[in-house]
Each structure stands twice: as C-alpha cells, then as structure tokens.
Amino acid sequence: MRKKLLFWLVGMIVVALPAFALAEVTEEDMEKMVTERYFEGAYNYYQEGFYDMAVRFYNIVLERDPNHAKALYWLARLYQELGLYREALSMWKRLAEVQPGNKVAQYFIKVCQGVIEQGKEPFELYERAYLFYSRGEKRKALTLYEKSCALNPSFQKAFLWAGRVALELGLREKAEWYLERALELDKEDKVAIYLLKQLRRSKDGGN
Numbered sequence: 001m002r003k004k005l006l007f008w009l010v011g012m013i014v015v016a017l018p019a020f021a022l023a024e025v026t027e028e029d030m031e032k033m034v035t036e037r038y039f040e041g042a043y044n045y046y047q048e049g050f051y052d053m054a055v056r057f058y059n060i061v062l063e064r065d066p067n068h069a070k071a072l073y074w075l076a077r078l079y080q081e082l083g084l085y086r087e088a089l090s091m092w093k094r095l096a097e098v099q100p101g102n103k104v105a106q107y108f109i110k111v112c113q114g115v116i117e118q119g120k121e122p123f124e125l126y127e128r129a130y131l132f133y134s135r136g137e138k139r140k141a142l143t144l145y146e147k148s149c150a151l152n153p154s155f156q157k158a159f160l161w162a163g164r165v166a167l168e169l170g171l172r173e174k175a176e177w178y179l180e181r182a183l184e185l186d187k188e189d190k191v192a193i194y195l196l197k198q199l200r201r202s203k204d205g206g207n
Contacts, residue, residue, distance in 0.1 A: 035064045039071055046078060054078060067098045076108065083120075085112045122152035129161065138165050149178070156185035160192055167195060175199060 042057030058075040061068050076091030089112035096105040114123040129144035145162035148155055163178030176199055183192040 031064070035061055035068070038064070039068070042071070043074065046074065051078060051082060066094075069095060069098050072098060073104075076105075080108065080112065085115045085120075088112050089116065118155045118158075119152050122148045122155050122158065125151070126155065126158050126161070129158075133161075133165060138169055141165050142169065142171075149181075154185060156182055156189070159185065160189065163192070164195060167199060172199060172203065 038057050038061045042054050042061060045051070045054035045057060055075065055078060058071050058078070061071040062075070065071070072091050072095040076088050076095060079085075079088035079091060089109060092105045092109045092112060096102055096109060099105065111123075111127075114126070117123075118126070125144045125148040129141045129148065132138070132144065133141035142162060142165045145158055145165060148158040149162055152158065159178050159182035163175045163182055166172075166178060167175035176196070179192050179196045179199070183189060183196065186192070
C-alpha cells in the first residue's frame with residue numbers, strides 16, 4: 001500500500017514540474033518533495049475528519065524526516081484532541097527537542113503530564129481555577145479547586161491552592177483543612193508548612 005502511495009506521489013510531483021526544472025531536481029530534493037506531499041495529505045485528512053489516515057500520514061512524514069517540526073506539532077495536537085495524552089506527550093517532547101525554545105510544546109508537555117498524573121477533568125478544573133485566580137475572581141477559583149480536589153483526593157497541588165485561596169478569602173477553617181490535607185500528601189511542601197504556620201499564629205493572636 002505504501003509503495004503504491006509513494007509511486008503516486010512521485011508521479012504527481014513529476015507531472016507538476018516542468019521539464020527544465022525536473023532536470024535540475026536531485027534525489028534529495030525529490031525525497032523532500034515526497035515528504036511534503038505526505039504532510040499535505042495528512043493535513044487534508046485532518047481537516048476532513050479522517051483522523052486515522054491523518055495519524056498514519058504524519059507518522060510516515062516522521063519516518064522520512066524525524067525532525068519535521070510541523071508534523072510533530074500537528075501529530076501531537078491530533079493525539080491530544082483524540083484523548084491520547086501519552087502519545088501526545090511523546091510528540092510534544094520530541095518537538096521540544098527539535099525546537100528547544102518552543103513555548104507551545106513546553107506548555108503542552110505540562111498539560112499532558114498533568115492529565116496523565118491527575119486525570120483529565122481534575123487537571124482541567126485546576127487550570128481553569130488558576131485563570132480565575134489570576135483575574136482576581138477568587139471565589140470562582142476556590143469553587144473549581146474544591147471540585148478538582150473532590151474528583152482527585154490525591155491531587156496535592158489542588159489542595160494546596162484551595163487552602164491558599166480560602167485563606168486569602170478569610171475562610172480560615174476551610175483553609176486549614178485543605179492545607180493540612182496538602183501537607184499530608186506532601187510532608188515537605190514548604191508553602192503548605194508556611195501557610196499553616198501563619199494561619200495558626202494568627203489564630204493564637206500572633207504569639
């Protein structure tokens with residue numbers, strides 16, 4: 001099947017090139033053009049919703065050129081859209097190796113790792129909560145942090161942030177409960193230790 005595709009792609013390239021240009025095309029140039037044809041095919045399949053074929057073609061591109069940044073990006077994105085976070089993480093990491101300064105790849109590495117470790121819904125709630133917090137909407141943020149904690153009772157960072165935001169809102173009992181749970185999950189968490197000390201000191205009248 002792949003040989004038939006390759007012959008067809010080469011044929012299309014040959015037909016598209018004028019005779020004078022064809023004489024100047026090296027074997028390396030031809031290989032690059034074939035690779036780009038596969039990439040175009042993959043993108044077209046993606047746009048049309050034929051995701052299995054898109055995955056197949058992107059993988060062919062990467063077999064031919066392992067450092068093809070656009071193929072790495074689109075395959076990572078496609079895997080993520082399909083909920084295949086481990087596969088997506090692998091592609092994002094490869095893209096970060098090819099383009100060390102790529103902030104998109106670095107961001108989605110964190111996202112994929114978070115989803116794999118904490119679960120999709122708890123991590124998405126955690127991310128949304130921080131957006132509300134960064135806008136100053138702390139009560140909305142706290143609600144989402146609490147939902148994240150309820151869905152994943154082992155999500156230490158969600159408990160830490162729920163405690164921190166509750167403390168900032170003056171909800172001392174709630175803050176203490178969440179911070180204690182965060183510290184149970186990570187006994188070395190310096191932020192949780194510090195916030196609990198501050199909270200208890202204020203309860204004791206600053207002594």
